[in-house]
Amino acid sequence: MKSLLLVAHGSRRAASNDEVRDLTEQLRQQAQGRYAQVNCAFLELAEPSIPDGIEACIQAGAQEITVLPYFLSAGRHVAEDIPQEVAIKQQEYPQLKIEIAPYLGSTTQMSELLLAHVAE
């Protein structure tokens, strides 16, 4: 079973965290067939944490997890903090396949999305 875990920074503003949860729900609806499960987790300031988010995927039956960093730039959070949090669970579950996808801002389709967005 494959799971997708959207990882956001987390905010003191509950509304920002709820935006991530709403986006996760949209992903869940659109990912049918590709991911049996779509969850979100937060690096800080909101729950669940990345290890707790991975644990929830495992408890639901995940054998493969794709961690998708919902970040626009490759700062320390993307380069170091997220891999460190993921490594905690990888050590605990050596058989589990966990892959960290490139962060959102690195997508080749960003400029097209931005132009479509301003045209809306």
Place this chain on the structure above:
Amino acid sequence: MKSLLLVAHGSRRAASNDEVRDLTEQLRQQAQGRYAQVNCAFLELAEPSIPDGIEACIQAGAQEITVLPYFLSAGRHVAEDIPQEVAIKQQEYPQLKIEIAPYLGSTTQMSELLLAHVAE
């Protein structure tokens, strides 16, 4: 003449600011016909500032400027700081049409982009 001004947060990491400049160059190439000019500006930690970015558009002949916040959530930066910076130039040039587009994270197409991105 219409200009598009991509506004990012700005980072201490030069590479992150360069990513925004590279994205601006892609937008420039793809926006032909829709925007005569595409520039970027930064809220803090990098140059040009938002007022300086708007001024550059004006000096190049812009009569209409769309400010596009390259932010994933609607925190204080999007809700207050960017509008305040834009207002400085609007007061200086009352005839200029400046519109602030909804921030990137509010786009309805984000979930599709994320699924296309992880499939790459």
